[in-house]
Amino acid sequence: MTGATRSSARPVLAVERLRTEFSTKAGLAVAVDDVSFELREAETLAIVGESGSGKSVTALSILGLLPPVTARVAAGTVRFGGRDLLSLDRSQLQDVRGAQIAMIFQDPMTSLNPVLTIGRQLTEAVVRHEHLDPRAATARAVEMLARVQIPEPAWQIGRYPHQLSGGMRQRVMIAMALSCRPKVLIADEPTTALDVTVQAQILDLMSTLQEEFGTAIILITHDMGVVAEMSDRVIVMYAGRKVEEGDTVTLFDNPCHPYTRGLLKARPRITATFGPGRSRLQEIPGVVPPLTRLPPGCRFAPRCALRVEHCREQPSLDEKAPGQRAECWESHRMQAESTA
Amino acid sequence: MARYLLKRLLSAVVTIWVTTIAVVLLIHLVPGDPVKIMFAQSQSTTPEQLETVRHNLGLDRPIYEQYAIYMSRVLHGDFGHTIRGDQPILPLLLGRLPYTLALALSSLLVATVIGLGLGFLAAYKRGTALDSLCMVLAIGGVSVPVFWLGQILILVFAVRLSWFQVAGSDWRSLILPALTLGVTNAAVVARLTRSTMIDIFNQDYIRTAWAKGLPARTVLSRHALRAGLVPIVTILGLQFTYTMGGAVIVENVFSWNGIGRLAVQAIFQRDYPLIQGFILTFACLVALVSLAMDVLYAVLDPRIVHV
Amino acid sequence: MSESFPVEELPAALAPLPPAAALRPGPVRRIGSFLLRNPGGVIGATIVLCLVLSAVLAPIIAPYDPLHMGAGRRLTPPSPAHPFGTDEFGRDLLSRVIYGSRLTLQIGLIAVSISLGTGLLVGLVGGYSGGWVERILMRGTDVLFSFTDTLIALAAVAVLGPSLTNAMIAVGIAAIPYYARVTYGVVLVEKSKPYFDAAVAAGAGHLRIIFVHLLPNVIPPLIVVASLGVSAAVLAAAGLSFLGLGAQPPSPEWGAMLASGRDYFTRASWIMTFPGLAIALSVLGFNLLGDALREALDPRQRRR
Numbered sequence: 019m020t021g022a023t024r025s026s027a028r029p030v031l032a033v034e035r036l037r038t039e040f041s042t043k044a045g046l047a048v049a050v051d052d053v054s055f056e057l058r059e060a061e062t063l064a065i066v067g068e069s070g071s072g073k074s075v076t077a078l079s080i081l082g083l084l085p086p087v088t089a090r091v092a093a094g095t096v097r098f099g100g101r102d103l104l105s106l107d108r109s110q111l112q113d114v115r116g117a118q119i120a121m122i123f124q125d126p127m128t129s130l131n132p133v134l135t136i137g138r139q140l141t142e143a144v145v146r147h148e149h150l151d152p153r154a155a156t157a158r159a160v161e162m163l164a165r166v167q168i169p170e171p172a173w174q175i176g177r178y179p180h181q182l183s184g185g186m187r188q189r190v191m192i193a194m195a196l197s198c199r200p201k202v203l204i205a206d207e208p209t210t211a212l213d214v215t216v217q218a219q220i221l222d223l224m225s226t227l228q229e230e231f232g233t234a235i236i237l238i239t240h241d242m243g244v245v246a247e248m249s250d251r252v253i254v255m256y257a258g259r260k261v262e263e264g265d266t267v268t269l270f271d272n273p274c275h276p277y278t279r280g281l282l283k284a285r286p287r288i289t290a291t292f293g294p295g296r297s298r299l300q301e302i303p304g305v306v307p308p309l310t311r312l313p314p315g316c317r318f319a320p321r322c323a324l325r326v327e328h329c330r331e332q333p334s335l336d337e338k339a340p341g342q343r344a345e346c347w348e349s350h351r352m353q354a355e356s357t358a
Numbered sequence: 359m360a361r362y363l364l365k366r367l368l369s370a371v372v373t374i375w376v377t378t379i380a381v382v383l384l385i386h387l388v389p390g391d392p393v394k395i396m397f398a399q400s401q402s403t404t405p406e407q408l409e410t411v412r413h414n415l416g417l418d419r420p421i422y423e424q425y426a427i428y429m430s431r432v433l434h435g436d437f438g439h440t441i442r443g444d445q446p447i448l449p450l451l452l453g454r455l456p457y458t459l460a461l462a463l464s465s466l467l468v469a470t471v472i473g474l475g476l477g478f479l480a481a482y483k484r485g486t487a488l489d490s491l492c493m494v495l496a497i498g499g500v501s502v503p504v505f506w507l508g509q510i511l512i513l514v515f516a517v518r519l520s521w522f523q524v525a526g527s528d529w530r531s532l533i534l535p536a537l538t539l540g541v542t543n544a545a546v547v548a549r550l551t552r553s554t555m556i557d558i559f560n561q562d563y564i565r566t567a568w569a570k571g572l573p574a575r576t577v578l579s580r581h582a583l584r585a586g587l588v589p590i591v592t593i594l595g596l597q598f599t600y601t602m603g604g605a606v607i608v609e610n611v612f613s614w615n616g617i618g619r620l621a622v623q624a625i626f627q628r629d630y631p632l633i634q635g636f637i638l639t640f641a642c643l644v645a646l647v648s649l650a651m652d653v654l655y656a657v658l659d660p661r662i663v664h665v
Numbered sequence: 666m667s668e669s670f671p672v673e674e675l676p677a678a679l680a681p682l683p684p685a686a687a688l689r690p691g692p693v694r695r696i697g698s699f700l701l702r703n704p705g706g707v708i709g710a711t712i713v714l715c716l717v718l719s720a721v722l723a724p725i726i727a728p729y730d731p732l733h734m735g736a737g738r739r740l741t742p743p744s745p746a747h748p749f750g751t752d753e754f755g756r757d758l759l760s761r762v763i764y765g766s767r768l769t770l771q772i773g774l775i776a777v778s779i780s781l782g783t784g785l786l787v788g789l790v791g792g793y794s795g796g797w798v799e800r801i802l803m804r805g806t807d808v809l810f811s812f813t814d815t816l817i818a819l820a821a822v823a824v825l826g827p828s829l830t831n832a833m834i835a836v837g838i839a840a841i842p843y844y845a846r847v848t849y850g851v852v853l854v855e856k857s858k859p860y861f862d863a864a865v866a867a868g869a870g871h872l873r874i875i876f877v878h879l880l881p882n883v884i885p886p887l888i889v890v891a892s893l894g895v896s897a898a899v900l901a902a903a904g905l906s907f908l909g910l911g912a913q914p915p916s917p918e919w920g921a922m923l924a925s926g927r928d929y930f931t932r933a934s935w936i937m938t939f940p941g942l943a944i945a946l947s948v949l950g951f952n953l954l955g956d957a958l959r960e961a962l963d964p965r966q967r968r969r
Contacts (some may be wrong), residue, residue, distance in 0.1 A: 112571040123562060123566060131566075142572060362948075365733070505923060622908050637819075645811065
């Protein structure tokens with residue numbers, strides 16, 4: 019569970035009006051369109067959405083990890099430590115990556131280099147950023163492995179990624195990411211490639227370490243269950259835009275955007291499918307539009323049961339409730355219906 | 359690891375063994391009478407002389423006997439004698455072999471340095487003008503016939519400019535042939551390296567390395583190059599066999615005294631025993647190099663060893 | 666909580682987009698449009714087309730008979746009467762180069778047909794049969810592969826004797842392992858897919874499985890290999906001819922022309938320049954085309 023809402027109001031990371039474009043064969047695709055959010059100290063912010071919503075691209079844009087020729091950040095700023103990350107040059111960015119902002123990825127098998135030992139991959143970051151000598155670096159590596167609850171860490175140092183299980187590999191990724199005690203950890207679908215039982219363990223681990231190290235986490239996921247369990251605040255993205263944001267508890271109780279509500283309703287629930295009065299899984303009809311051929315106005319409108327003529331004009335991000343904002347003209351109607 | 363190497367060794371032995379069978383069968387695949395064909399160019403050979411040759415070569419015996427005779431001779435180091443000049447074959451081949459090896463290795467060096475460099479650069483700068491330039495050069499290099507390039511280089515550098523010599527036996531005469539073979543080879547290596555490295559640069563673990571804030575030289579060397587070593591070594595191993603093949607042609611263009619030149623002469627003269635000896639030697643050499651490559655893989659790729 | 670919401674009349678602009686499948690053109694259109702956007706492919710296709718035209722129209726466009734000695738004076742440099750000059754027998758080089766294109770195409774087609782046909786058969790039978798048939802066939806292919814093309818070609822020519830036909834056969838045989846391996850690889854991949862078991866379980870006969878399921882998947886990679894294979898075959902056969910082991914004089918095959926021009930090339934460099942250029946250009950054309958085809962047909966390399 020998330021525990022008490024972290025009350026520190028200081029943002030550690032502030033993304034303002036980020037816009038990332040991809041040149042594809044079908045034309046220009048805007049993967050991230052005018053997205054802004056803040057990440058506060060030691061809090062967990064979830065970015066949730068379907069595949070193709072732009073959540074991973076947002077994370078990659080922050081750290082400058084986009085593929086070089088096809089993608090570029092067209093506009094926006096990313097304020098961190100008093101600087102705009104997007105304006106830094108190569109070596110300045112390298113100082114930030116790993117040491118101040120770390121990232122872990124979805125598939126731990128492909129994200130670890132198969133020809134290097136675990137120990138080597140663990141020590142490189144600390145050697146690079148904190149200039150530790152090999153002995154101290156190895157000691158730190160062993161310590162981190164112990165912290166992520168890997169048994170016999172001193173022996174595992176010499177092993178290779180393919181010799182470990184999926185869950186252990188992800189723990190190694192976490193250990194690698196946190197070895198330099200970064201202020202921010204970006205976790206891109208950290209549990210998607212893992213078994214369900216292992217998922218719970220990894221999420222637990224992340225929470226524990228967050229409390230120990232005071233790291234702020236951006237958690238990217240498509241799983242609303244993970245969002246509920248881990249995050250303090252949530253951003254919902256659709257087709258490259260942020261359509262809703264707010265405090266997790268209130269957003270789950272009272273979503274202000276039809277897409278959010280659709281996501282929440284799409285979760286399978288025991289009571290709904292078994293027993294008397296079982297109903298079908300609620301799905302959101304239609305598909306996400308291709309980013310090169312977006313409809314004018316609200317992007318979700320073609321799939322939205324509440325659409326009206328006004329939806330042809332892009333809704334603005336309005337505060338619908340204290341701390342909760344959404345891009346929808348018809349939120350009031352949705353909420354009126356839900357309380358009816 | 360031991361099991362893996364044992365399997366590879368067995369593979370090499372089987373290949374060589376099959377070669378010996380093929381070599382013995384070869385003479386019988388010749389349309390017509392091989393002995394007559396062998397002596398077709400010499401003026402007067404009596405039928406008795408032909409019979410003697412036939413008997414010496416064991417061609418009047420049944421096939422399996424021929425094979426047994428041939429194998430026992432070979433295992434004693436006797437590859438027979440050439441039809442023309444009656445020289446013992448094995449010493450002849452072994453005497454010329456170092457020249458071919460010198461050519462192959464020096465051209466492989468040229469090809470590796472130029473090819474790997476170009477390919478790596480093109481992959482790293484994928485999609486830019488530099489990449490396109492490298493690839494245009496590479497595809498040009500692949501399309502140029504080796505023998506034509508050789509002649510042109512001779513014309514320009516040896517005849518017109520007199521910078522280099524040809525048709526000698528020392529290292530100075532090796533320069534042009536090695537360059538010729540090396541450049542065409544480099545083009546192949548560059549293309550293969552580029553596609554291999556592009557695959558690797560797209561891998562998630564390279565992205566992880568960047569995300570850790572490692573400097574470019576570390577990511578390129580410790581992560582990308584190291585991960586690419588196995589496929590690159592495969593490429594280079596294949597290039598050795600390719601080079602050996604190219605050496606045959608290049609030796610003839612530059613009159614370089616290796617076994618390739620010998621082989622072509624043998625084919626012209628229908629000197630079957632010599633041809634057989636050449637094939638066997640060549641195949642053994644290639645098998646040995648392949649085995650060496652396999653050992654190298656085991657060293658480089660932990661996934662093979664630490665199963 | 667009420668489950669239904671008022672659904673308004675759909676304004677035309679908000680009508681849903683057509684299903685994704687209808688937006689993707691078929692493979693032929695994709696190849697076509699890709700080739701258009703890929704300059705290398707276009708250049709390659711143009712060169713190949715020129716080669717084919719030159720071969721087909723040779724009797725019409727060649728100014729002289731390629732075998733006619735004394736069409737001009739011996740060893741004259743390029744001039745309006747003889748744009749490529751004349752060779753040591755006074756034959757017009759341009760005509761010989763043009764007629765040589767016929768041989769080049771022949772070599773490419775015949776050699777690749779041999780390799781493709783045999784390799785396809787071996788790979789299909791080996792991959793599909795399984796058991797000891799598979800083991801023998803594929804082990805045999807591996808052994809053949811380890812011999813290197815050069816050695817096989819040389820051995821074949823040694824056995825059969827030097828001639829252009831034998832060179833074509835030799836080169837064809839030498840390349841069989843490539844096609845066999847590619848086919849085998851595809852068959853293995855398809856066999857591991859669930860639909861394969863389903864087809865067998867549904868009672869599909871061997872022929873049906875081979876023709877309906879395996880063949881369509883085998884063809885695209887084979888097209889790529891074949892296109893690059895033509896260029897390799899042309900180079901190899903020219904090499905053999907250059908060594909004197911392939912086409913024999915007075916044949917206007919380009920490799921043989923290079924061989925006979927060797928003795929004169931210091932005085933008359935054009936004798937080697939033009940045939941060599943012809944070989945290089947033709948091989949370049951097939952290589953460019955093969956590369957473009959590979960990008961168009963290889964599912965892995967296609968971007969979103």
